[in-house]
Amino acid sequence: MKYDFDEQIDRRGTGAYKLEQCEAVFGTADVQPLWVADMDFRTPDFILDAIRHRLEHPVLGYTVTPPAYYDCVVRWVRDRHGWDIRPEWMGFLAGIVPGLAHAVNAFTQPGDEVIVQPPVYPPFLHVPEKNGRRVVCNPLREADGRFEMDFDDLEARITPKTRLFILCNPHNPGGRTWDADTLRRLADICRRRGVLVLSDEIHADMALPGNRHIPFATVSEAAARNSLTYMAPSKTFNIPGLVSSFYVIPDPELRQRFAAYLDSSELNTPNIFAVVATLAAYTARGDEWRRQMLDYVQGNVDFVVAFCRERMPAVRPMVPQASFLVWLDFSACGLDSEALQHKMVHEAKVGLNQGTTFGAGGERHLRLNVACPRARLREALERMAAVLENGNVQ
Ligand SMILES: Cc1ncc(COP(=O)(O)O)c(C=O)c1O
Numbered sequence: 553m554k555y556d557f558d559e560q561i562d563r564r565g566t567g568a569y570k571l572e573q574c575e576a577v578f579g580t581a582d583v584q585p586l587w588v589a590d591m592d593f594r595t596p597d598f599i600l601d602a603i604r605h606r607l608e609h610p611v612l613g614y615t616v617t618p619p620a621y622y623d624c625v626v627r628w629v630r631d632r633h634g635w636d637i638r639p640e641w642m643g644f645l646a647g648i649v650p651g652l653a654h655a656v657n658a659f660t661q662p663g664d665e666v667i668v669q670p671p672v673y674p675p676f677l678h679v680p681e682k683n684g685r686r687v688v689c690n691p692l693r694e695a696d697g698r699f700e701m702d703f704d705d706l707e708a709r710i711t712p713k714t715r716l717f718i719l720c721n722p723h724n725p726g727g728r729t730w731d732a733d734t735l736r737r738l739a740d741i742c743r744r745r746g747v748l749v750l751s752d753e754i755h756a757d758m759a760l761p762g763n764r765h766i767p768f769a770t771v772s773e774a775a776a777r778n779s780l781t782y783m784a785p786s787k788t789f790n791i792p793g794l795v796s797s798f799y800v801i802p803d804p805e806l807r808q809r810f811a812a813y814l815d816s817s818e819l820n821t822p823n824i825f826a827v828v829a830t831l832a833a834y835t836a837r838g839d840e841w842r843r844q845m846l847d848y849v850q851g852n853v854d855f856v857v858a859f860c861r862e863r864m865p866a867v868r869p870m871v872p873q874a875s876f877l878v879w880l881d882f883s884a885c886g887l888d889s890e891a892l893q894h895k896m897v898h899e900a901k902v903g904l905n906q907g908t909t910f911g912a913g914g915e916r917h918l919r920l921n922v923a924c925p926r927a928r929l930r931e932a933l934e935r936m937a938a939v940l941e942n943g944n945v946q
Pocket residue numbers: 589646647648649650673720724752754784786792797
């Protein structure tokens with residue numbers, strides 16, 4: 553079956569965050585929204601059908617999580633990533649961002665230090681902070697158009713109060729699929745210095761053609777024994793509104809501690825539709841849809857790269873290896889971060905994520921979500937080019 557990712561779907565009237573929050577975030581609702589990281593593609597019909605099928609039964613009561621749920625996750629993770637997890641290593645997680653807070657609270661104390669690598673997905677900065685922990689930044693460096701980790705800086709920043717390192721694998725923004733050597737080195741440092749690693753792998757299933765996702769816990773014994781990993785079908789299959797993530801913890805002691813923390817507040821039970829959707833997504837049909845979606849996204853990435861080269865040469869896109877987010881560097885446009893965003897919002901009328909919200913290194917950058925029909929992407933880029941051509945490209 554050939555899926556159609558050019559279909560234009562009107563999301564107005566559905567409470568879409570991406571649309572409803574424009575006024576609050578950009579100061580105007582009159583922008584084309586290319587920010588929040590969900591897709592404007594149709595959630596695949598085989599997932600919608602599975603939900604419809606469940607709705608044919610008239611009772612939506614308390615339910616147990618069926619063994620089939622664990623089996624399908626185990627199979628998916630093995631087939632996609634070559635990681636042989638056991639059903640007892642995993643558990644349901646009601647959202648990865650809430651999961652960041654659970655790990656912070658289960659494994660650290662107020663005042664402890666949590667290391668993150670900006671520029672990074674903003675909740676990595678806010679969640680530990682809002683929970684009374686100190687966020688310590690180990691900034692990424694850019695080399696040859698890609699992010700690299702700075703291990704000397706990391707070693708220097710670890711103190712006796714450092715308890716947790718939150719890894720974004722693949723990285724958001726920038727779409728970096730970290731290689732095994734990098735992950736192994738990180739695992740060694742964190743193990744040696746007594747820092748637990750939380751690997752957020754929500755983008756794992758979206759390595760773009762020719763790239764490969766490597767789960768952190770697979771690179772060494774040090775990584776497996778000293779980490780928790782979060783994954784989800786939510787991003788890949790465009791079902792984040794269902795809240796359907798899970799954790800994997802190979803080490804029995806860490807697992808017990810985390811499971812006990814979740815259990816104490818009953819944070820470990822999925823809603824009915826999260827289970828139904830996961831079972832429908834993690835199948836051969838789901839994989840076929842996923843591959844076609846990624847081919848389309850790759851086409852959109854290529855389109856952005858070519859468009860920048862030809863029409864906005866001062867804008868440098870970081871070419872992602874995974875996912876549908878393109879990190880755009882506007883440093884050569886001669887605008888500071890505020891002026892840049894003002895121009896995009898009020899002149900081009902496009903709403904992209906402001907780079908500064910990703911922490912250090914995000915100045916004069918914007919993050920573009922390309923998981924939309926190409927026609928919509930083209931229109932947004934045309935509008936951006938039009939305002940940059942008015943004298944701002946140096
Ligand atoms: C790295 C990363 N983690 C977590 C999330 C969101 O996870 P959830 O919707 O399960 O809270 C996102 C969404 O963009 C993300 O990019």
